Amino acid sequence: MPRRKPGTLLTLETEILEMALAMRRSGHASFHGFGIAHAMREQSASRRLTAHGTLYKALGRLEEFGMLTSRWEDAPEPGRPRRRLYELTGQGVRAAEQALAGRERTAAGPVPRISSEPA
Amino acid sequence: MTPERMAALVARWVRFYTRELPAPIAERRAGEVAADLHDHVAHERAAGTGDRRIALGIGSRMLRGLAADATWRGRNLDRKDTMTRRSIVRVALVTGLILLLPLVTTLTSDGEGWSVADFVFAAVLLGGTGLLLELAARKPRSIALRAGAGAIAVAAIALGEADDAPGLVLFGLLLIIGTLVLTIRTAASR
Numbered sequence: 665m666p667r668r669k670p671g672t673l674l675t676l677e678t679e680i681l682e683m684a685l686a687m688r689r690s691g692h693a694s695f696h697g698f699g700i701a702h703a704m705r706e707q708s709a710s711r712r713l714t715a716h717g718t719l720y721k722a723l724g725r726l727e728e729f730g731m732l733t734s735r736w737e738d739a740p741e742p743g744r745p746r747r748r749l750y751e752l753t754g755q756g757v758r759a760a761e762q763a764l765a766g767r768e769r770t771a772a773g774p775v776p777r778i779s780s781e782p783a
Numbered sequence: 784m785t786p787e788r789m790a791a792l793v794a795r796w797v798r799f800y801t802r803e804l805p806a807p808i809a810e811r812r813a814g815e816v817a818a819d820l821h822d823h824v825a826h827e828r829a830a831g832t833g834d835r836r837i838a839l840g841i842g843s844r845m846l847r848g849l850a851a852d853a854t855w856r857g858r859n860l861d862r863k864d865t866m867t868r869r870s871i872v873r874v875a876l877v878t879g880l881i882l883l884l885p886l887v888t889t890l891t892s893d894g895e896g897w898s899v900a901d902f903v904f905a906a907v908l909l910g911g912t913g914l915l916l917e918l919a920a921r922k923p924r925s926i927a928l929r930a931g932a933g934a935i936a937v938a939a940i941a942l943g944e945a946d947d948a949p950g951l952v953l954f955g956l957l958l959i960i961g962t963l964v965l966t967i968r969t970a971a972s973r
Contacts, residue, residue, distance in 0.1 A: 697815055698822035713823070713840065716793065716816050717848025721855045736814070744825075745818040748811070 673729075676714065676722045678763045679704055681731060684752045685760035696737075696747040697723065723750060731756030786827075789838040790820040793845045800856045805866065808859055874913035878906055908939075912958060919965055932962045 673681070683703050687695055695703075700723075701714045726732045732750045740746040752760065797816050801809035820841065827837040882905060889896025897905075912935055919928035936958035943951030 696818065696822070698819045698826070701819075702826065712847075713844055715844045715846075715848030715851065716819060717845075717851035717855065719819075719848070720812060720815055721851045724855070745814065745821050747818040747822075748815045 673759070673763075674722065676718060677726055678760075680722055680726060681752070681756055681760035682763055682767075683707060684732070684750070685757060685764070688752055688757075694749040694751045696749055700750075726756065729755075731759055784838045784842075785834055786824045786837040786841060789841045790824065793820060793841060796845060796852075800852050803863075804856065804859050805863055812855075870914070870917040874910055874917060877913060878909040881909055882906060908935075908954075911935075916958075916961055916965070919962070929962055929966060932958060932965075936962065 680700060683700055684695060686707075687693075687700075687703065697719055698713075701719055705711075705713050723732065723734075727734055727750075731753055733753055734748050734750045737746040737749055794813070794817060797813050801812050823841060823844075824837055827840065832840075882902060885897050885902070885905070912932065915928060915932050915935070919925065919932055936955040939951050939955030939958065943949065943953075943955060
């Protein structure tokens, strides 16, 4: 398998950033592993949740890149294990916005180089 | 199979692939997966999903992530080797720096300095204790390592008092402070 260039993001990592940005804009600044996996499943209308190994490896890498920060939940509900809470950093927000802008450009299709209007 | 049994299987797998990794890394992964499994089961049950289907979903997530788990483990093992090398270099540097002082004194005094055997003894004591503290910092929950450091400290103070060696007493006191700081840090991180 070819090694990826340092600093480049995988599709899953970009999806996590975009979803985290969407959650942040809807008032949820922090998220946890199952929460983001569930939100991504809803968004993609998929039947499957992201695998544990893939998800937590991606979250760890995004944290290493400085795009996310994380901390343990202070007071979990009784009977529930404490969650690791993630938050986008400024760098993560910029990367997510760039990824979203890129996606929107791709969805809009190529910009015509010659005007289609009659002269 | 019930979701709980499948979750227990996943937890066992996590324990297996995080073995021999530094404790903070292993504990973080185990904690995150435990919370995820709990949330997964609770969410699906609230949505009315049957137990068999929940268990299959959990098993599928584990199986699809096996390759990622293996590469993650490999990367963290490499990191562990780097940490070990750094620990050894750090201990060697600190030991060397501390021994510089008696070395300079020995070289500048007229026959009243340390013998070669003194230097070897001090290097073994400082280096061994440094490595013990490095190990204790990496395995903060190991009471045996902290107890070992404490025992060396008490022995150093006792020997220092008996032999009228204030340096040895100071070393013992510093070691006790270091062990206490480590214990407090461990308690605070729980």
